[in-house]
Structures are given as structure tokens and as C-alpha cells.
Amino acid sequence: MGYMFDLHVHTNYSPDSNMSIRALVKSALKRGLSGIAITDHETVKGGLAVRDYCTSHNIPLQVIVGQEKKTNSGEILALFVEKEITARDIIKAIGEVRAQNGLLVLPHPLRNNPKILSYLQEFDFIEGFNSRTLHNANLKALELAKRHGKKVLAGSDAHFPREVGKNVVIFTTIDDIKNQLLEGDYTLKFTKRSWIDIICAACSSAYIKGGSLYLTKQVLKKLLKKCISL
Template identity: 40%
Template sequence: MLKCDMHIHTNYSHDGESSVEEVLEKAKKVGLDAIAIVDHDTVAGAQHALTIKSDVLVIPGIEVSTKHGHLLVLGVNKVIPPGLDFFKTVKIARDMGGLLILPHPYHQLRHGVAIKLKSAIEAVDAVESFNSRYIVGSANKKAGRKARFFGKPCVAGSDAHNARFVGYGITKIDAEKNIPSIFAAIRGGKTEAGGKMTPLRAYTGQSLKNTKRKIMRRVHRR
């Protein structure tokens, strides 16, 4: 069984705090076999990671900001335009050969798609049933219940925006250590999702920093 963190950000994301090198170092330190680097609306971090020699397998991807919320697309090396209808984004991602994961689907403040689109879960390959950046676990539990109801595999991700928290979400995958095998195993439901919560103080601190960045961007636009 491989130990994987399927949702990690680097400082190529507008709200990421750690370099690609720091993320890879921490992933190796905590014993991960593979990580998915899915920065917000860019593949630059993942592409940079692929140039670095590491014992940790890098799965390139992107977290797309669709019109209805966020979507993880793994296995792609091109940007998918943000702001499009969710289902149009799904079609583009499918045409690119990506593996689709619905992240934090029931989190109101973090662009959970399933809050607005009940049929969103049916459109993806897997559901993030454990995201470590929750103050309480009810949304994770709901994601797990809905995934089981629709027969969708469950995965976990730290959603780390700082390397300190890489590995806080762990997906155990019954696969060989290569991307095609991992994707086939996820689609086949050969996964176990779990982990531990990001400390509340760290989570709220990151959220406040992100809010401040948004306010400053709006001020500069005026």
C-alpha cells in the first residue's frame, strides 16, 4: 500500500507559503510515497516539482476555481481556465485525460461544489472524504457518506498550504508506484482515506492571512 497525500499547495499558489523543495523534503521525511501538487489555477508548481530528483513520486495537477467551486484535476500539465461552469470544466479535464477529485465538497467557506450542485459528485472519479483543514469533522463525514451513496472512491488530502502540514491527510492506495497504476487503483476504489486535523491555530492564522491578501488585492484594483 502506498501512502499518498493527494492535495498539496506550494508557494506557486496565491496563498501557498512553502517552496516546492520544502514540500518534497517534508513528504520524504514523513514517509510518503507520492504527493499530488495541485496549486490554485496554475500547474507551474507541479511542473517545477517534476524537475527535482526525489524518492517521492510527484503527481502533477491543478485545483481549478470553477464558477461553482473547486475541482482537483490530476495528471495534467496545462492550465484549465478558471471561472467556467463546473460541468464544462469537467469536460475539458476529461478531454485532457485528467483524474477528477471533488475537494472539500461540503465546506461553505472553501468553495465546496456539492453545496451548489448536488450532482457534482456523480461527475468525478473520487471524493475527498478527509481534508485536514476543517475546524470540525462534520463536512468530512458528510463527504464520506455521499461518496458511499454514489459509489465513489474516497481519498484524503492535507490541503497543506505550508510544508509543516504535508502528510496530515493520507490516502493509502493499493497500487504500484507510478501514476497510471495509482489512477487505476483510485478509479477502482482501492483506497483508504484518513489523517489528522491541521491545528486550529494554524488553520485560522492561514485563513486570516488569505483574507488580508484578498482585501489588499481589491484595494490595489481601485
Template identity: 30%
Template sequence: MLIADLHVHSDHSNDGLDSIKALIAAALEKGLNCISITDHNTVNGSLEAIEYVEEEGLPILIIPGVEISTSDGHLLAYGITEDVDPGMSMKETAIAVKKLGGVTAMAHPFQFYRHGIVRFWKAIDVVDAVEIFNAKFYIGLCNVMSGIIAEKYHKPGIAGSDAHSRSAVGYGITVIDAFDVSSALHSIKKGKTCVKGRRIPISLQIRTTLEKLKRG
């Protein structure tokens, strides 16, 4: 059984604060045995994480990941090790990911202020899952609405912290009935998941934002 945070940003993202090593250390400290580094429009963070964990023999599984900027909003992609061009429609992007053998999930739907898709019907037929709990939400209704559309359209739900610093890792958890990357991707598609988590405290979100501004 995997206890996973499926939405984490490293310093490979322009708004991520911490290194791969720091994020993995935080995940282990919090009892996670799986994490996906989902940097904006690049798989480099994930590839570095995979290499680091293998070299150090650490007891944590890295699911390759990336958060892709589409013309409709952000899309999480898992199981791919090469970049997909940003800027396409979410539907086109999901199809491109599928051709690479990956699995997709709508990232924080309805959170338009953070590039979450609002017109979900434009891509709901081709995505594999929906992020129904995002720990970084400011408006709780967005998570509720995400859960409603996932249920209505029979899409599996996942959760993620959307951490941009090591302190926020682990606030959004997806429990996956799996033991490796291949079985994890299969279980996400088949809905063999359980979602839990809690909101990242506003105080922590403010500190992270101030640190981002400080670093420029």
C-alpha cells in the same frame, strides 16, 4: 504501494507559503513516497516538482495536479499537465479534464466557506472521486457528509492535507494500490485507496494564516 498526500499548495498559489523544494523535503521527512502539488488554477507547481524530483533522483512520485476554481466550487484534477480555464461549471470542468486524460475529485465538499461544492448533485455523475477527508476542516461534519455522498453515489474517496505550508504536509493521507502515475490514476478511479489522517492543529492553521497576512 503509494503513501500520498493528494492536496498540497506551493508558492505557485497566491495563498501558498513554501517552495516546491521545501514541500518535497517535508513529504520525505514524513515518510511519504507520493505527493500531488495542487496549486490554484495552475499546473506550474506540479511541473516544477516533477522536474526537480527527476533532476535530483529523489525517491518520491509526483502526480501532476491542480485545484480548479469552478462556478460551483473547487475541483481537484490529477494527471493533466496543462491548465483548464477556471470559472466553468464543475460538470463542464470535469469533462474538460477527462478529455485531457485526467481524473477528478470534488475538493472538500460542503465547506462553502472555502469554496467547497454544496449542490454536489450538479456534478456527482461526472467526477471520478470525492475528497472525503480534508485535514484543514473547521467543521468535522463536512468530512462526514462527504463520506456519505461518496458511498451513496459509489464514488471512491481520497484524502489530502490541503497544506499551504510545509508544516501541514502529510496530515491527510491516501494509500494507493499503485506504483506510478498511470496506475495511481487508475486505482483512484477504481477505488483502490485507503484514507487516513488527522486534523491540522488549530495552532498551526493560525500560524499559517498569520504568516500569509504578514507576507501580504
């Protein structure tokens, strides 16, 4: 089977997620993952905290520290970084990633700012399979990667425990994951999602954070049923 990694995961260090470190790790192990990349919005603190947690508890889960950064031209995904990417300007943000020898991923390109496509040459990978993105949009992302000769990655973009491991990258060895990525020495496993799957997954927990209300899956189903009956 190989070693499965989910390379796009959020924790409660992101404003739109309430997934605790403990819940994340439990979910990752339950799904047989060997590693995860923590890519919280605007911070690396989540990744550092998850890595410290796994180390202190002797948990056999390799943690890649990353960050999803919003720039003036769209969102970028940085992997293998230890310091926060702070620049708003996309060129400066890319420079901060490169200064740390980090890898650059263009996440969910069909759900990103169109301006980001002007900087495709700067990215190491395109996220071709995002489990919160419709399958047709993922197929277009694959076409984009093929046209520009970019390697493709898969990630869950998990914000809740039930989403962890939906899309994974599979390696033949647990050693030197970064080099295996650069060499393209991996395979992908992904799920096809309908718009109902995506909405339900995004609303699988109810909580208020930062003034925003997140509906439960049960409430959402009732709303959808009511809309369909209209």
C-alpha cells in the same frame, strides 16, 4: 505499511501559500511519503516545477500534476493533467480535464459552493478526509459519497510544510497509481481535527502575499487566549 501519497498539496504557486518546492519536498520525505499531488489554485505550474525538481535532483518522490480550479459552481480538483484548466464554466472545465484523461475529485464538499452538488455524477471521487476540515464535516462528506456511490479520497490540503502528509492514501505498489485509484485499490489514513487545530495549522507561518497578512501560530494563540478571557 505501503506507499503513502498526499493527494492535495499546494505550493507558493498558489496565492495563499508560501511553501517553497524545497520545503515541500523536504517535508514529504521526512514524513515518509512516496508521492504527492500538487494541486495549486488555477495553475499546473507548481506541479510541473515540483516534478522537474525531483527529477533533476534524483529525489525518489512520485509527483502527480494537478490543479484546484474555481468554477462558476464551486471548486474542482483535477489530477493527472499537464495543461492548465482555464474554463470558468464547470461543464467546460470538466471537459478540459477529461480531454487530458485526468481524474476529477470533489474537494471538501462541505466547504464548497452548494451548486457543485448538482454535478456529483461527473466526479470520480469525493474528498472524504480533508485535514483542514472539521471531522464532523468530513463525516458528512463520507455520507455524501456513500449515498452517491462515489469512491473516497483523503488529502491534507497542505499550504505549509507542517501540514504535508496529515491525510494520505496508501497503495500496495508504487506502479500505476492512477489505475489503482480507479479500481479503489487503496486505503486511507487520516487525522481528526478540531477548529483550533485547523486555525493554528492555517496560520503556522506569517507573511504578506498579495496584500494579505497571514498570522503566526504564536500570535494566533495570544488572540484566542484574549478572546476566551473576555
